[in-house]
Amino acid sequence: MSTIEATRTLITPLAEPLTRRERVVLAELSEDVTLEEIAARLWVSRNTVKSQVRSAYRKIGVSTRAEAVAWARAAGLS
Structure with a gap:
């Protein structure tokens, strides 16, 4: 997913x-x-993080971590 596609996704309401999590x-x-390190930071299990990631x-219409990171950056989450 390119930055343009990520931005386009943001324009469309989810x-x-x-x-929040x-x-x-x-x-x-x-x-x-x-994911284990994220789980430890958030005081939850790895499976909880996996479920939240899925x-x-x-919801944002991506299938890879790279696409999710691009979407998050375009959304100002990271």
């Missing part, structure tokens, strides 16, 4: 808004850390 997890994905990906 069918479901991101939860989904926004936090998306911001964390932009750093060079594993939910956020579905």
Whole structure:
């Protein structure tokens, strides 16, 4: 996903808004850390982070970490 596509995605309202935790997890994905490290920072299990990541990906219409990071940057989350 290019930055232009990410920006275009932002212009279209999300069918479901991101939860506060989904926004936090998306911001964390932009750093060079594993899901385990994100989980430890947020005091939750790795499976909880995986579930939040999957939910956020579905809502913003991406399928990879790189696309999610581009979307998050365009949205000002990271």
